[in-house]
Amino acid sequence: MKDVDSPETEVAPAASEAPAPPPPAPVDPNAPPKPEVDEESPMDWYILKVAFNREDSIAEALRKKVRMEDMGEYFGDIVVPSEDVATFTRDGKRRVSKRKLLPGYIMVYMSINDDTWFLVREVGGISDFTGSAGKPQPMEPEDVERFVNRPEVSDEDETPIKTAIPFKVGDRVRVKEGNFENQEGEVDVVDEANGRVTVIINIFGRSVPMELDHWQVEPL
Template sequence: MSELQELKWYVVHTYSGHENKVKATIEKAVKTRGMEDCITQVVVPTEDVVETTKTGKEKTRQRKVYPSYVLVKMIITDESWYVVRNTKGVTGFVGPGSKPVPLSEEEVMAMGIDTTTTKLVNSDIDLEIGDAVKVANGPFSGQVGVVEEINLENKEIKVCIDAFGKKTLFVVEFEGIEKI
């Protein structure tokens, strides 16, 4: 497989209902193998749907926009292809034969993925799950914690700090933290 030196979005087909498991497994494999530069983001596109219950109440829930598919922003190398392709629950890349075909920027934007936010996080903030950060403002100002989750849509990060003798999770905006 030829090596492309550009991050592109690829579509991965999964077993139905395994999208979030596949996402978590790929993210864990990327972290353990130190491949954060090759595979930068894994997304299960969702949308909010308002449903009316039997009692007449409106309830909002998240629905997968593309069931059985996961989007991966990556540089295709032999190793990155192998990691994604051999993840439990993955049936293959979308493309002819075993050759992954990247999505165009227009296709990615049509799917509702904000590419400007993705670039902001990857270049300006440059954070990954597990990174040590210092809280810059708010009630935990000055505390050092670990990034547990990154929410691109809301521009928020879940940070785990040691407060009052126990591990505490809290949400902070991108501007409210500094990478150590």
């Protein structure tokens, strides 16, 4: 009897293995934490820590970055907090100049989300937002009034220049009036020619040099 070959069993081809997922991107241990914010953060005023003596150029660089990235809908005013100060030369001529209220800081009206946070962080000279635990903290309304919504100097604000300064470097003093009334600090520079002193004051956890008229401070 003729043997009948049994039909060969078809073997299904082996399924191709799925490609392995790419490895996670390396984490920079020095990178600042992402902010803990809602997807739709409302517009508000925030404070940025910046390099000393570069406040104006950094503010302009941030404005330019916002325009280049077409992110204007998420940003409002970018302000270097300053005041108009009337001083007098030795020959009695009045001169009005800008004086920074918070050296080392600028203020930004913005909505915070991932895109705006990274945009700000990419601008050279900006170190961080003020806040805690990686979460930018909006400014208090009274601080907005003190540092942003400031009146201009008028002719009635003229004050005679004073040159007799009863302080020396290292003296502990208290601010008597102005935006930093009752703040204590240490005299760092005495400018007898202009009747001014530079006082180191702790502001937002940072030692900041503040230039004041000598009559604005008193000894402790």
